[in-house]
Amino acid sequence: MTSTRLADRLTTRRRSDTGNRWLRVAMAVLATVGVIDTATITLERWGLLGELSCPGGAHGCQKVLASPWGTVLGQPLSLYGLLAYGAVLILALLPLVLRGENRARIGPLSWWGLLLLSTGMTVFSLVLMGVMVFKIQAFCPFCVLSACLSLVLFVLSLVGGEWPDRGQLIFRVVLLALLVLLAGLGWSTAVGRPESSLGKGVPIPVTSPSTPATIALAEHLSRTGARMYSAYWCPHCHDQKELFGKEAAAKLTVIECAPDGRDSQAELCSTKNIQGYPSWEINGKLDSGVKPLARLAEMSGFKAGGE
Incomplete structure (x- = not known):
């Protein structure tokens, strides 16, 4: 009887490992798409690529990317997205290349990393979608693609991990989501559209001297x-x-x-x-x-x- 239960557990674990492996591969593929998406935008913002043209002939990409919300700490916002997708790619693939005890130790931790990282990415992407629609009032397919990728990565990480304590899972996810949401809303409000002292719709005055x-x-x-x-x-x-x-x-x-x-x-x-x-x-x-x-x-x- 004991041997039968042990065999059943091993069979269930093998099936779980196989399913998790394919979920990791799927997440790695999606993260790679995200890396390409954000890297392209970043290189364009750095002047290393030509101007991006929105798919389908839309004209909102440059308006969104050149807006005040397109830059953080002097760098394109897409650069931080690139780093996030890169981290997801590493966390998804790392347990697949490790063996033995290292794999058993890193595997569960990587699922936590994937879940928390994708949660933050998804919530912040929703904030950015709100900024794009209500403040910039333009449509950028590259930005929408990134938001969709973040959401799918969140769902896959939620499904892929083995969560013995659901209460702890919900607490951490909700807490992180609230923190990112508050930080994102504060950031988007603080940036805002630069208002001129001359009135709404007027450019900020130039202050540097001419020669x-x-x-x-x-x-x-x-x-x-x-x-x-x-x-x-x-x-x-x-x-x-x-x-x-x-x-x-x-x-x-x-x-x-x-x-x-x-x-x-x-x-x-x-x-x-x-x-x-x-x-x-x-x-x-x-x-x-x-x-x-x-x-x-x-x-x-x-x-x-x-x-």
Whole structure:
């Protein structure tokens, strides 16, 4: 009788190990997709890849990624997502490559790590979806994909782990979810859209001083019909203006593309198919991203000391 029970337990354990193995493989595959997704966004934000185009012709990706919520501590938010997916990938695969006592010891701990990590990722992704819909008011398929991956990883980790104490499981998950939710809501509220002292929908004033060279370049750009397509809430647009300085930036021809921005020309921006801010139109050609002043001079044919 005892030997029969032991055999049944071993058979059940083998089936459980086999099922867990396939769940780990599935999680590793999903995490790899997440790594590719977030790495692509990160490299684009670092300027190492060309501008991303939303699948299906949507135009919200650049608006979402270039928003104030797209950067944390000076780095793209996607970088932190990349690190999280990388951690999931390691936790999912590590017990599969270990053997013996190490595998038996690491296995249960890795399920806890996968569950808690995916819980935090899922809750924070929900916060980001709320920001995208209600504050940025744009649609980014790359961000939605990441949120869906986080949710599926959470479900798989919940199913895959062996949880003898369900009370402890629920307590830890709910506690972590609440902490991440409160932190995420606090962060999203604190970041907000930068408001100008001049009123809603007006860009933050430029404070850096101009030089005779930057003023001359700005006058040349304006005189030759160059345009800078911008959004009042866009931090990169503000960075571009700061390169010129206060006096020079005032001489630029700046087109406000945000529908709720002051003096908005959103229809013109839509006609021009503006997908990222800032975007420069020089000599009839569009080029997006913050440009060094030397590059703008080259693109517009500006010669220091004369036309």
